[in-house]
Amino acid sequence: MSTISDNQDNASISTSDVYAVARHYRFQWEEAQQCYVLLFPEGMIKLNGGAGEVIRRVDGQRSVTDIVADVQSAFPDVKDIQADVIAMLELAVEKAWLEKRS
Incomplete structure (x- = not known):
């Protein structure tokens, strides 16, 4: 299970981290898909409902x-939505x- 960490290491995301959708994605x-997607030059990634809800806030x-x-x-x-959000971000x-x- 993933958790928020105030430490900076490769295995966790810090509570103060700020992310953006990577430049090569939209x-x-x-x-047509009835879902959020990430578009990139070679295709499209369909996001399930929960993933879309997290990424749309980034x-x-x-x-x-x-x-x-x-x-x-x-x-x-x-219940335990924090762990799900962190897992999606990771x-x-x-x-x-x-x-x-940042």
Whole structure:
């Protein structure tokens, strides 16, 4: 399970980290797919509902703490949503869909 860490290491995301969608991707709602997607020159990545909700909050200005709080506020009945948000961010960073801004 992933957790928020105030430490800077390769295995975790810091609460103060700020991310943006990587330059070679474009995030958008795709009406034909009825989901959020990441577009890139060679294709498209369909994001499930939860992933889309997390990535749509990544704007290059909000910290990880802000994103987690916003998702928790939008989905107050979901248990342990913080861990899910962090896991999604870690996956997106690992896949190079997101890049760190600060």
